[in-house]
Amino acid sequence: MTTSHTTPWAASRLAAVRPSFIREILKVTEDPTVISFAGGLPNPDLFPLQAIEEAAARVLRDEGTQALQYSTTEGFLPLREWIAARYARRGVTVHPDDILITTGSQQGLDLIGKCFIDTGEAVMLERPGYLGAIQAFAFMEPRFCTVPLEDDGPDIDAMAATLGSDAPTVFYAVPNFQNPSGVTWSGEKRAAAAKLLEGSQTLFVEDDPYGELRFSGTSHPPVGSMLAPDRRIMLGSFSKVASPGMRVGWLVAGPALRGHLVTAKQAADLHTSTLTQRILARFLADNDLDSHIAKIREAYGHHAKVMIQAMEQYFPDDVKFTRPEGGMFLWVTLPQGCSSMDLFEKAIEAKVAFVPGAPFYVDGSGGNTLRVNFSNANEAMIEEGVRRLAGCLESYLAAC
Amino acid sequence: MTTSHTTPWAASRLAAVRPSFIREILKVTEDPTVISFAGGLPNPDLFPLQAIEEAAARVLRDEGTQALQYSTTEGFLPLREWIAARYARRGVTVHPDDILITTGSQQGLDLIGKCFIDTGEAVMLERPGYLGAIQAFAFMEPRFCTVPLEDDGPDIDAMAATLGSDAPTVFYAVPNFQNPSGVTWSGEKRAAAAKLLEGSQTLFVEDDPYGELRFSGTSHPPVGSMLAPDRRIMLGSFSKVASPGMRVGWLVAGPALRGHLVTAKQAADLHTSTLTQRILARFLADNDLDSHIAKIREAYGHHAKVMIQAMEQYFPDDVKFTRPEGGMFLWVTLPQGCSSMDLFEKAIEAKVAFVPGAPFYVDGSGGNTLRVNFSNANEAMIEEGVRRLAGCLESYLAAC
Structure with a gap:
């Protein structure tokens, strides 16, 4: 389903609403050769x-x-x-x-x-x-x-x-x-x-x-x-x-x-x-939910650690990122003036995906930010994905 | 939960919205000695x-x-x-x-x-x-x-x-x-x-x-x-x-x-x-949905028939009702000027319930109508419920 068609019945409030940008992004990342940090899915291996x-x-x-x-x-x-x-x-x-x-x-x-x-x-x-x-x-x-x-x-x-x-x-x-x-x-x-x-x-x-x-x-x-x-x-x-x-x-x-x-x-x-x-x-x-949650915490904590270590090792110094104590996401900030949307184009070519940050801002700012998910990938994919992303960052930042 | 409290945050659109009247009615009919034609529930004996x-x-x-x-x-x-x-x-x-x-x-x-x-x-x-x-x-x-x-x-x-x-x-x-x-x-x-x-x-x-x-x-x-x-x-x-x-x-x-x-x-x-x-x-x-639906049709058709026959037998002549060919409801119309809400008060005393018709009208009319459900009761209850309702109708219409 797309929103390319219009109808005379569309309520005026629809002008304020955008279809989900992430939804569109996720379509690009359906290619199984892409390592995707774009989604926000819990890791299904940990479903009870x-x-x-x-x-x-x-x-x-x-x-x-x-x-x-x-x-x-x-x-x-x-x-x-x-x-x-x-x-x-x-x-x-x-x-x-x-x-x-x-x-x-x-x-x-x-x-x-x-x-x-x-x-x-x-x-x-x-x-x-x-x-x-x-x-x-x-x-x-x-x-x-x-x-x-x-x-x-x-x-x-x-x-x-x-x-x-x-x-x-x-x-x-x-x-x-x-x-x-x-x-x-x-x-x-x-x-x-x-x-x-x-x-x-x-x-x-x-x-x-x-x-x-x-x-x-x-x-x-x-x-x-x-x-x-x-x-x-x-x-x-x-x-x-x-x-x-x-x-x-x-x-x-x-x-x-x-x-x-x-x-x-x-x-x-x-x-x-x-x-x-x-x-x-x-x-x-x-069931004991706490013992189940303990497994999720351990897995996500390990994923986050692997991702942060890889970013510390491979990312250029002027790229900043958060070090979360929980959850499923971390946040990357490029130098001012850079565009994570331009980076996204390069990243897809390099078979790695993330979500550009602009849609999370209602004031038009945030164009130099991006969201990275660490819950739904394994250790090897995280390391390889960060390496690919680091490669894109280096060539992009040199030109930006 | 009730709506008796108010809050400064209530949006103005809430003024246009009424909590469900049927919801309130159903609370009155929770008494197990009441034969309720008020709900709109499918018959659970027929769940697959x-x-x-x-x-x-x-x-x-x-x-x-x-x-x-x-x-x-x-x-x-x-x-x-x-x-x-x-x-x-x-x-x-x-x-x-x-x-x-x-x-x-x-x-x-x-x-x-x-x-x-x-x-x-x-x-x-x-x-x-x-x-x-x-x-x-x-x-x-x-x-x-x-x-x-x-x-x-x-x-x-x-x-x-x-x-x-x-x-x-x-x-x-x-x-x-x-x-x-x-x-x-x-x-x-x-x-x-x-x-x-x-x-x-x-x-x-x-x-x-x-x-x-x-x-x-x-x-x-x-x-x-x-x-x-x-x-x-x-x-x-x-x-x-x-x-x-x-x-x-x-x-x-x-x-x-x-x-x-x-x-x-x-x-x-x-x-x-x-x-x-x-x-x-x-x-x-x-599964074969059609053979399952055939059972529902047969049961509801039988319920409707029993209800209509009982209404024909017991209801006063100036009370009209629909004879549906399917579904779960029939509709009763009292003589002009009568109030199904007043009748409801009497009916609850006589341990039978229905839904007064006014909430189904947005123009304030329909005060002399009422909705009766036939899907969710057995034959004996339907007959007895209609008999009780007919008794209320007779005394109410005499005074109305």
């Missing part, structure tokens, strides 16, 4: 396939009729209880009633946009910011403002200034191992941001798909845990710790927010698949 | 549970990694091919590329609203109309206009007049065994409506969740099959023929429409569950 197979069999045998029938919009209660207990272990008090199961956390963004973003209102994003959020929010035709990301989180002075000048209705952020940058907010920046938000008119939306995938350093509490329940929404997902294809995520929202979100969810898809919710609940009850 | 159990086991054994991974927004190709072949059997030419898998057909409504309904534009509905469509479209803040339903479909003169006066961007209809009325459009009305639509500026959205559930009379071609592919969208669902809990539906749209819908779908939930799509595709490949 057998445990999910057993959970599915048990659900269909023991509660099959309920698993195939319509159910409540809020989601399967035992699954919400499991999620609440998981927050409790991190010292965050969340009641199962505060949890709405969503069709992946992407749906959470869609629902938040519909409920809390009016046309023309300001929405604040990190710079760079998560592309899926830009896409979902764009349908509500906001104007975007941004706060620059530093190595340890948002520039707090810039955040204070933008909260004041733009009075955004929503600030959306990914404080752990952000997509695309891999940056994690420090404890100090979390506290400072929470303080600013408490004094603002802005609803904080904290997305955390990668928080469990920390392979070094120490965890920090969610920023949302420092805010009143009706001042923040926390999003979560089973995509990176169990299975993305099942499309089960959640959001946590206080009593003043959640009723609207439930109404929007009902209009969007009635409820998330009863079958996948019950399979996940069974899987989580019958 | 064992076949889906086998399909799930096979999918997870043979293609488990792919079933748990992210996949394309458009949906699983073999499933789209099966759907295209099913249309072909009915003489309707649909290419798999024209099909987008959705998270239930409810999501199709959400995507259509986002892509093709601008704030303030007119959307035409049948009167009465499907509540889920009213809810989904309301988020785009259209103004609604309606065309009255007669026993054999829309009032064609009124449709012509409203197409001219309101120039709706979209006309949404359920021409087979409509929810809520049970009405089916005749062949003549289909042809007349298609002719009007071809000459209009209106995109036709044809929802068909119940078309396969015909238990008497003969089928008619989809209205959309008489229109150019870029002038109509056809929605379908596996909810009523396989499992509603799996949340898998689809839409069919021409090349000028589908690119926008794919972009909107990606922003809404990336894609529909890979696991449920593959289980359904496996189920459809390994």
Whole structure:
């Protein structure tokens, strides 16, 4: 399917929406001889396939009729209880009633946009910011403002200034191992941001798909845990710790927010698949998720280490990159004036791919940046891919 | 979750959206001593549970990694091919590329609203109309206009007049065994409506969740099959023929429409569950859906017959009701000036429930109508429930 055709029925809001650039990129990288760091896929070798197979069999045998029938919009209660207990272990008090199961956390963004973003209102994003959020929010035709990301989180002075000048209705952020940058907010920046938000008119939306995938350093509490329940929404997902294809995520929202979100969810898809919710609940009850996550952490940590070592060895000195403590991505910055899009052309010829950074910026900047994924490749491919990319960088930077 | 709290962040479009009235009704009917004709649930005794159990086991054994991974927004190709072949059997030419898998057909409504309904534009509905469509479209803040339903479909003169006066961007209809009325459009009305639509500026959205559930009379071609592919969208669902809990539906749209819908779908939930799509595709490949549907038709036809006979026997003469040839609902009309909401209060006391008709009208009319479901009750309950309802009707009508 393409968007090359037009129709007289296209709503004006579509002018604000771009089809996913990454989607287009991924088509170029389907060539199996290309080493692709472009995607954002969890490593399928680490899916808990057998445990999910057993959970599915048990659900269909023991509660099959309920698993195939319509159910409540809020989601399967035992699954919400499991999620609440998981927050409790991190010292965050969340009641199962505060949890709405969503069709992946992407749906959470869609629902938040519909409920809390009016046309023309300001929405604040990190710079760079998560592309899926830009896409979902764009349908509500906001104007975007941004706060620059530093190595340890948002520039707090810039955040204070933008909260004041733009009075955004929503600030959306990914404080752990952000997509695309891999940056994690420090404890100090979390506290400072929470303080600013408490004094603002802005609803904080904290997305955390990668928080469990920390392979070094120490965890920090969610920023949302420092805010009143009706001042923040926390999003979560089973995509990176169990299975993305099942499309089960959640959001946590206080009593003043959640009723609207439930109404929007009902209009969007009635409820998330009863079958996948019950399979996940069974899987989580019958297995030790932590020992499964430990395997993912170890593998991704090893991948990241191999990639960083290769970049240190092969990349030109004036190319900078982040050193994430978890997640699936790192972020490369070329010297000012260089174009990662031009580099991409050369890289594809050299059979290596990444995602140019510009789409993660809403202000036209970021043309010298790029995103690299390390979760979905093996050690040899990572080393060889970085070597190929380094070769492209050398010839490109010499001419740039 | 309730909507009794408010928040300063509520978007202005929420003023146009009501939480589902049926949802509230269903809470009242949770009392197991109430015979409920209020819901809209397929009969769970007819779920193909064992076949889906086998399909799930096979999918997870043979293609488990792919079933748990992210996949394309458009949906699983073999499933789209099966759907295209099913249309072909009915003489309707649909290419798999024209099909987008959705998270239930409810999501199709959400995507259509986002892509093709601008704030303030007119959307035409049948009167009465499907509540889920009213809810989904309301988020785009259209103004609604309606065309009255007669026993054999829309009032064609009124449709012509409203197409001219309101120039709706979209006309949404359920021409087979409509929810809520049970009405089916005749062949003549289909042809007349298609002719009007071809000459209009209106995109036709044809929802068909119940078309396969015909238990008497003969089928008619989809209205959309008489229109150019870029002038109509056809929605379908596996909810009523396989499992509603799996949340898998689809839409069919021409090349000028589908690119926008794919972009909107990606922003809404990336894609529909890979696991449920593959289980359904496996189920459809390994089983004869037609023989399964034959069982559903027979059961629902029997339920409808028992209900109609009981209504003929017990209902007062001035209470009218439809005699559907398929689907899950029939529609009761009380004498003008009576209120089905007042009747509902009495009915709950008498331990029988239905859905008052007013929420299916966007113009404040319909207060003397009500929807009755016959799919999800057994013969004895249907007879007893109708008897209780007839008792309420008699005492209510005497005082009304």
